[in-house]
Amino acid sequence: MPELPEVETVRLSLLPHLSGRVISRVEVGRPGQIRHPEPERFTADLVGVAVVDIRRRGKYLLIDLAPPATLIGHLRMSGQLVYVAAPATVPRPPHTHVVFHLDNGAELRYTDTRAFGGFHLVGPDGRGTPTGLVSLGPEPLSGDFTPACLKEALRGRRTPIKAALLDQSLIAGLGNIYVDEALWQARIHPRRPAASLSPAEVVRLYGAIRQVLTRAVALRGTSFSQYIDGQGRRGGFVEHLQVFRRTGLPCPACGRAIERIKLAGRSTHLCSGCQPDPQPGAEADLSKTEV
DNA sequence: CGTATGCCCTGCGCGC
DNA sequence: TGCGCGCAGGGCATAC
Numbered sequence: 001m002p003e004l005p006e007v008e009t010v011r012l013s014l015l016p017h018l019s020g021r022v023i024s025r026v027e028v029g030r031p032g033q034i035r036h037p038e039p040e041r042f043t044a045d046l047v048g049v050a051v052v053d054i055r056r057r058g059k060y061l062l063i064d065l066a067p068p069a070t071l072i073g074h075l076r077m078s079g080q081l082v083y084v085a086a087p088a089t090v091p092r093p094p095h096t097h098v099v100f101h102l103d104n105g106a107e108l109r110y111t112d113t114r115a116f117g118g119f120h121l122v123g124p125d126g127r128g129t130p131t132g133l134v135s136l137g138p139e140p141l142s143g144d145f146t147p148a149c150l151k152e153a154l155r156g157r158r159t160p161i162k163a164a165l166l167d168q169s170l171i172a173g174l175g176n177i178y179v180d181e182a183l184w185q186a187r188i189h190p191r192r193p194a195a196s197l198s199p200a201e202v203v204r205l206y207g208a209i210r211q212v213l214t215r216a217v218a219l220r221g222t223s224f225s226q227y228i229d230g231q232g233r234r235g236g237f238v239e240h241l242q243v244f245r246r247t248g249l250p251c252p253a254c255g256r257a258i259e260r261i262k263l264a265g266r267s268t269h270l271c272s273g274c275q276p277d278p279q280p281g282a283e284a285d286l287s288k289t290e291v
Numbered sequence: 292c293g294t295a296t297g298c299c300c301t302g303c304g305c306g307c
Numbered sequence: 308t309g310c311g312c313g314c315a316g317g318g319c320a321t322a323c
Contacts, residue, residue, distance in 0.1 A: 001316070032299095059317080076317050078301085095301085114300045116317065132318060159294065168318075175317070265296085266316070296322080304314090 002075040004173030005216035010081055011056045017083045018051040022103040030097035033118040036128035042121050058136050058172030072120040079117030082109050135169045140209050147206040154194040162190035163264035177244045180269045182208040184243045189275040190268050243269040
């Protein structure tokens with residue numbers, strides 16, 4: 001599941017290959033993945049267009065083009081964007097929904113088993129920009145993001161801190177993996193109301209978010225079964241996960257078994273020793289959701 | 292406005 | 308062994 005570190009890794013791995021390349025043809029095998037404009041116009045408008053740069057905002061990949069336009073991609077759960085230098089020698093994987101042919105004979109292939117991801121092609125007027133990108137919160141790894149920013153984002157929110165951190169309009173780029181990891185590192189229970197965090201806890205959480213994301217980017221993200229970067233390589237952060245997908249294994253800090261609960265509609269991993277429950281009385285309700 | 296819920300989609304793991 | 312069911316989950320529309 002590509003989150004900020006995985007999308008950043010895809011960006012870095014694609015940039016040297018795509019920069020300056022011209023799109024010669026676009027194949028769309030599954031029109032539903034083209035979100036804007038209509039698939040016919042999408043493919044027509046991209047022919048003869050050059051790639052100038054690749055940026056990232058949250059989990060969105062922004063491919064800047066010339067003449068001026070931006071190809072905006074989102075990988076969602078299972079999307080993969082892979083550069084293939086010699087397409088004739090590499091069979092297309094199943095669920096390859098979009099193929100961008102380049103002027104050097106290479107292909108940029110978009111593969112997505114669950115087909116949640118997709119593309120927007122947006123001109124200089126910005127029409128067709130995904131609503132989630134318009135309302136996206138601050139970049140957690142930018143210099144602008146400070147503990148005061150985090151405190152402001154959480155202000156007045158009664159929703160669980162986990163749900164707040166997953167809300168892309170509050171902070172950009174965090175998903176299920178890195179939220180669980182950051183909350184564990186900050187020793188904060190995921191169910192704590194967002195606005196109830198003390199100033200010291202906000203600072204701890206801020207540091208944890210920055211550190212977890214920075215390390216994950218350095219290790220080229222986390223791979224389970226789906227995620228690979230633009231060259232088909234797997235991420236190295238899996239071995240550094242402390243709680244995520246480690247239900248029943250000992251907490252690296254205290255040795256207590258990692259628990260798994262359901263929260264904000266997401267599976268949530270935590271250590272009840274290191275992350276004290278805000279409502280210990282809700283024990284009976286919790287047991288129903290624990291796995 | 293803030294918060295909660297359901298849907299999109301496919302592969303996989305579980306239970307019988 | 309084989310089948311069917313339910314879960315997994317990011318973002319967005321919709322409802323309250």
